Amino acid sequence: SQKIEQNSEALNIQEGKTATLTCNYTNYSPAYLQWYRQDPGRGPVFLLLIRENEKEKRKERLKVTFDTTLKQSLFHITASQPADSATYLCALPGYSSASKIIFGSGTRLSIRP
Amino acid sequence: DAMVIQNPRYQVTQFGKPVTLSCSQTLNHNVMYWYQQKSSQAPKLLFHYYDKDFNNEADTPDNFQSRRPNTSFCFLDIRSPGLGDAAMYLCATSTAGEQPYNEQFFGPGTRLTVL
Numbered sequence: 001s002q003k004i005e006q007n008s009e010a011l012n013i014q015e016g017k018t019a020t021l022t023c024n025y026t027n028y029s030p031a032y033l034q035w036y037r038q039d040p041g042r043g044p045v046f047l048l049l050i051r052e053n054e055k056e057k058r059k060e061r062l063k064v065t066f067d068t069t070l071k072q073s074l075f076h077i078t079a080s081q082p083a084d085s086a087t088y089l090c091a092l093p094g095y096s097s098a099s100k101i102i103f104g105s106g107t108r109l110s111i112r113p
Numbered sequence: 114d115a116m117v118i119q120n121p122r123y124q125v126t127q128f129g130k131p132v133t134l135s136c137s138q139t140l141n142h143n144v145m146y147w148y149q150q151k152s153s154q155a156p157k158l159l160f161h162y163y164d165k166d167f168n169n170e171a172d173t174p175d176n177f178q179s180r181r182p183n184t185s186f187c188f189l190d191i192r193s194p195g196l197g198d199a200a201m202y203l204c205a206t207s208t209a210g211e212q213p214y215n216e217q218f219f220g221p222g223t224r225l226t227v228l
Contacts, residue, residue: 043219099209
């Protein structure tokens with residue numbers, strides 16, 4: 001079955017630095033990968049989608065890469081701010097159904113002033 | 114603004130007492146999902162409706178059921194809540210089938226406490 005791995009340890013970085021989060025997956029070749037942000041006690045919010053034929057996608061201070069050979073996506077936040085502190089989840093389409101996505105457990109990011 | 118609404122935001126129930134959680138959407142999306150999320154864990158899909166078609170996940174306990182009376186509303190029924198069912202329940206929608214890439218829109222969640 002599909003397996004999605006995100007670093008379960010919290011990532012703490014200084015404001016202004018670039019935060020890099022990792023999502024690894026196995027047993028699958030997804031057509032796309034998504035990243036969501038989740039604040040405590042709230043539902044996830046969609047951030048970015050990257051397709052299998054795209055190496056990189058950018059949106060303002062966010063950048064996502066997708067390496068289908070390594071089965072890995074990297075999520076970067078440049079010029080990080082305390083307001084970027086949240087849990088970031090990656091998600092892949094469900095193996096058995098195109099209408100489902102499967103989430104990783106997320107990485108908690110803390111940006112200190 | 115178009116959105117996904119969940120009521121109530123916080124629900125307390127007693128062990129074994131049936132409870133219903135509600136979700137409504139103004140996005141007119143054809144797919145609605147229910148997820149269970151426990152602390153520091155991934156949202157776990159319980160089931161989803163593709164239009165009127167109900168799709169249950171293989172590992173969703175029989176204790177959990179769902180109803181979708183129309184496009185806008187979806188309900189999660191927990192027939193006999195156990196202590197292990199205490200969690201955040203998230204409702205989401207998407208236009209999967211009309212767009213292939215399945216961006217999901219989530220409600221704020223209902224935090225269920227079982228006493």
